[in-house]
Amino acid sequence: MFGLPYTDAVVVAGALVLGITSGVLGAFAVLRRRSLVGDAVAHSTLPGVCIAFLVAGVKDVPGLLVGAAVAGVVAALLMVGIERSSRIPPDAATGVVLSGFFALGVVLLTHLANSTDADQAGLENYLFGQAAGLLASDVAVMAGLGVVALVVVGVARRALTATLFDPGYAGAIGLPVRVLETVMTALLVVAVVIGVRIVGAILMVAMLVVPTVTARQLADRFPRVLLLAGVVGALVGVAGALTATRGELPTGPVVVLTGFAVAVAALMFAPGRGVLWRTRRLAARRRAVRRDAVLADPAAPVTGPGDRLTRAGLRRQGLLAADGRTLTPAGERAAADLADRRALWTAWLAHGPSVHLPDAREPTRPTCAPASARTPSPSSAPCPAGPNHDPRTRDSRALFQRLAHRPASRWIRARESLDSGGRVADGRGGACLTGW
Amino acid sequence: MPDGLVIVIVAGLVATACGLLGPFLVLRRIALLSDAVSHAVLPGIVAVWLVAQTRAPLPVIIGAAAFAVVCVLAIDALRATGLVASDAAIALVFPALFALGVLGITRFASGIHLDLDATIYGEIAFVPFDTVQVGGFEMARSGLVLAGVVALNLVLVTLLWKELKATTFDPDFSATVRLRPRLLSRLLLVAVAITAVASFDAVGAILVVTLLIVPAATAYLLTDRLAVMVGLAVGVGWVGAAGGYALALPLDSSIAGAMGLVCTACFVVALLASPKRGVLARWLRRARRAPVAPPAVSP
Structure with a gap:
């Protein structure tokens, strides 16, 4: 052998x-x-x-x-x-x-x-x-x-x-x-x-x-x-x-x-799990946080070498002006995007649970008739005009509608269309999901 | 002082040093660290021999302690990756270090008689013969060393009592209130390494491993309070030291082994007869409970 x-x-x-x-x-x-x-x-x-x-x-x-x-x-x-x-x-x-x-x-x-x-x-x-x-x-x-x-x-x-x-x-x-x-x-x-x-x-x-x-x-x-x-x-x-x-x-x-x-070696280099991979993921996340911090407040004092590196990178990408303290027009757009994402996230954290979205809805009103039902029985009342009457929910809906025109909020717009206008388009034939 | 008394006192000092740290090891589920350290010191001894060509106690202890610390810190680092459980981390590190030592012996030091028995794994029966003069009194050298280690552990445990307690029972909470659990864990591990190495020299590896684990486990069966647990662990260690010496004489056997055996007997007694958690107590509770009628079958 x-x-x-x-x-x-x-x-x-x-x-x-x-x-x-x-x-x-x-x-x-x-x-x-x-x-x-x-x-x-x-x-x-x-x-x-x-x-x-x-x-x-x-x-x-x-x-x-x-x-x-x-x-x-x-x-x-x-x-x-x-x-x-x-x-x-x-x-x-x-x-x-x-x-x-x-x-x-x-x-x-x-x-x-x-x-x-x-x-x-x-x-x-x-x-x-x-x-x-x-x-x-x-x-x-x-x-x-x-x-x-x-x-x-x-x-x-x-x-x-x-x-x-x-x-x-x-x-x-x-x-x-x-x-x-x-x-x-x-x-x-x-x-x-x-x-x-x-x-x-x-x-x-x-x-x-x-x-x-x-x-x-x-x-x-x-x-x-x-x-x-x-x-x-x-x-x-x-x-x-x-x-x-x-x-x-x-x-x-x-x-x-x-x-x-x-x-x-396995602990170090195991794909997706090893120490090296985790370090890389962590570094990427850290870079993203630094970039966001600079975009949010470009005039803030430079804190350290990591910050300086991030600013140099942003200058190379044409987002930060040559003086390193102001944003270029492209940078302004990126900063506005970032502000949108943050506002959306904050809104979601605050009001997410009370927002009326088709997928998240519970079948709470099983007696109302589906809009597409061919012969609505006289006993069941028609569905109310708005999808939701809870004032708290209306407030958060207004907030989301305000945010909806922003580019980062495209998915919210999709949800909105499903929720209000697309009552028939969502394929289930009604604003409330009876029989679920 | 009679030799028997010296032996019991030295073993009791080891029991005290180990009893102060053992409960934390048991509660942190790293009890087998002591076994790992007992194997991991070998490359240190070999390295000292290779560098200085000596088997004198002091350099050997320093070399052994260095590798013991390397061992516990490596285990801690492996654990900190979160990819291996602490038992697997222990089982990865100490065979590697031991293998390094064996390799060193066979490669470079095969000509001399350098084995564990002869250098660091002391024999407790010889303790009374190795004495130094302190202030006109003849004292056992290892007794003095161990008294120092006991003092060190006592200072560590009393000064950092609430920190050690918090990090042992709730590492996440203690990280939140900035108690630095990683640093404390390393401090504790280094203390264990030093205690173990100092005690190996006096009483041998078996007894150290036993005294770090068994009294603490016995105390864990008897109480819910950490301070009581530490006190009980030290007490059980002393019982083992005295009882083991008394047992070894008629049996004509290894004193360290007999001490370990008495400690284990204490554990078995606690396991069976602990008033709250013992096996017997549980049986009694179960028997005393009203006989349960079979549940009625609902129609």
Whole structure:
């Protein structure tokens, strides 16, 4: 693969598989704001390993892994239980479980070290692996787990989405919320336990979080975020592993740093969402405000470099006279436009709710006959001549009519014509919308 | 002074320093910052070794503190973009810094024995042996350092009490009345970083992370008032320090681990038996409620 020697190829393949699996599973942790569950689970496995060693009496890998996985699942369930049964926020619940389990593990470990023979030495290092020491069998185990996780996510996609974003709704439509959450937690725990054994706790934390953070910047829909997270995880894993083997650097740290760089790049440059884009939007808005301020009051004293820049721009556009204190005729027109827009906006804020507009009208007079009705029943009175008799509304209507001849108020004129003259033209055959 | 007493007092000082800040971390939902800081100091230690070729305590603490501050400020900056939640920001930054440290060790310092246990992640059992002479008295060096940190935190929390309170519970309101929530948040984070680094040196990382989170969470279960919460957090920390030492002797195990365990036991007791919010209290309330008849089906 990639023309690499066998060991390097295994490392790259492992990084690929780990990236996809943890990318997809991590999305469920990150989007629930439990990004550090992986870290807590990784630390919580320590007492499990110690107890497994106490029970079995030997250091064999499958037994210790089972102990680690059981402890991890218990820790994860305890976190959920603490959150559910009290007002402890999720991050504090994670922290309490992390430190409690790790303290228990340390006590057990030192107790073992001081009370039994030296057989237990290195137990604590059993969990914290090295990516460079990957074996093909490790990759196969990870791949198997990855396939299981992807199948579960694929099959239960809709149910998982509902549970993730709105557990209350999911429960109300009869989904087994608890079961789904437990299944996802268990998958995450198993992935963390295996991943930690292979690549170490810190790399595992990064690989769970980086893909989803990156994908979230690039997509808004959950299926797309999941898909992208898998892709980003794979890319980060492979790119980091290849860089590490080329540069003869340790794999784990290089993968973590690659992932960090990718996530930061996504946060900066994500189209329409990244920090850079937002800064640009903000700058444009700021320029517009400065321009409006100069147009509204060109004789005001110059406040600073931004103001000076704006004035230079206006001079270039031919809106500001050469002296920089008066407006040209074109500038006067632009200023009048601006004043119109402002007056319209102020009027809208003050009187908008009481203005009688066809679209905003509520069917308050259902008994009056539509103008176009062919046989008006004698019981229903004809519609009153004006669309509205409320004096307050009449005042605001007058205001809008005064404004209506201004160019910026074209839409108001359209509304006016619909409202008064275009009674038939609005197609509904009446001034009041009966039957809505 | 007997060694046991020195150990309990030093751990109690750490508990006091952490108990003063922990409630704010828990209430601001950034409790796991302490865990992040405990990992993020590694590149600082490596950098000090690379620059000065030394493992003396003072430069190492300065280097570690510098990177701890870098870590918390980076997390704060990421959070401020509004694009990542604070937990994800924490989980992004500290693996990167830790990886930087590991890379530095394997690349430049593989020849020497520079690991976390040996340099900054102290062991509390050794605290009584590292002493200095002050005014004719022999005092534990870390005890003096920690007393300084406690004083610093006490000054910070008492001087900025109402500001910290307002920004913790209602950042929008405090921004409106010009309390500068961003600046206060950074101040608090820097204080956490300094406290953590000073305490790592004395008692080890596990105990610091535990003492910042667990007593505060325990206190949060017991009271609704912030001042009481801070006091309770400090108290639970002292209980953990004394109880942990008493537990570690018969078990013949790590003192820091046992202290963490006692703190966690306090949390479990509070979770179950808190008079207002405990699990038991809730069960009792539910049981005492009059048995509800099934709703009549309307015709």
